[in-house]
Amino acid sequence: MRNHGNADVSRRGLLLGAAASAALTATPRHGQAMPADADEPPAPHPGPVPLMNPVMTRVSLTVNGTAQTLEVDTRTTLLDALREHLHLTGTKKGCDHGQCGACTVIVDGRRINSCLTLAVMHEGGSVTTVEGLGTPAKLHPMQAAFVKHDGYQCGYCTPGQICSAVAVLDEIKAGIPSHVTGSLTDAPQATNVEMRERMSGNICRCGAYSNILDAMTEVAGQRTAGQQNGRDPA
Structure with missing residues (x-):
């Protein structure tokens, strides 16, 4: 009759080794953060970031031969300055990304997409829109x-x-x-x-x-x- 004692020991050792390996895998490494306690309340939400007040400035332009001085947000595009502040709505807002050309005006003799440039960048400039032609x-x-x-x-x-x-x-x-x-x-x-x-x-x-x-x-x-x-x- 065969002696299965050695085989039983080997099987037992294999099972013990597998259990030890699993325990080592579950143990966090040195310096690794432990998971937060499930009962610990979550950190408070920081809340919305407060909005900054717009920075206003004066811009002087000659538009269709007439001198204009505007008080605008420094982020105002030339297109919005023409349409919203001077009510020259002939210049159209199409894509608002400089891809369609609907907002083209002539500034100091050169055509530009007015949706891609800020009004403050043209201080003292001469602007011609379709109304001025x-x-x-x-x-x-x-x-x-x-x-x-x-x-x-x-x-x-x-x-x-x-x-x-x-x-x-x-x-x-x-x-x-x-x-x-x-x-x-x-x-x-x-x-x-x-x-x-x-x-x-x-x-x-x-x-x-x-x-x-x-x-x-x-x-x-x-x-x-x-x-x-x-x-x-x-």
Whole structure:
């Protein structure tokens, strides 16, 4: 008859070793934090962080030829200063992230997205919005061309499109190259490719791009003819 004594001892030793290993695993290491007592109440909530009062400042701008002094929060964008403080609502708030171009205005001769810049950054600057380009009685040539060629449908993007179109022709006239300008030594021309590239930051969800391009082409042609005759219509 076989003697199972050694086998019993080995089995017993194995079980004791497993139990000891489990106990060591459950024991926290030196320096390790012990779990909080289940009966201990939770720490009090710190509560809401108190809001800081807005910092107000004065900003002086020339808007559409008129001197304006505003008292604004330093965080106020130029777009909100125009719309909320001066009530010039022609400039539209579209994406509010600088991606659609609906808020385009002309500042010191350059077109910018007014939703991406603070009003305080343009202290002493000259701002032109769509209201400053022309009036219903005397439209700017670009405004008249947009009407003629139906360069708008819903009209929401139109103020930004017109301001950008005016600035684009000024850029070309000044010889400022774009990404598609063939030669940096030659003056850029108001070609379809050139104007499409420069207007790519202005989105028209109605899809009136070809009509907008027709309006710009007409005004560019008027400028060329005017320069040849010794005058510039716009």
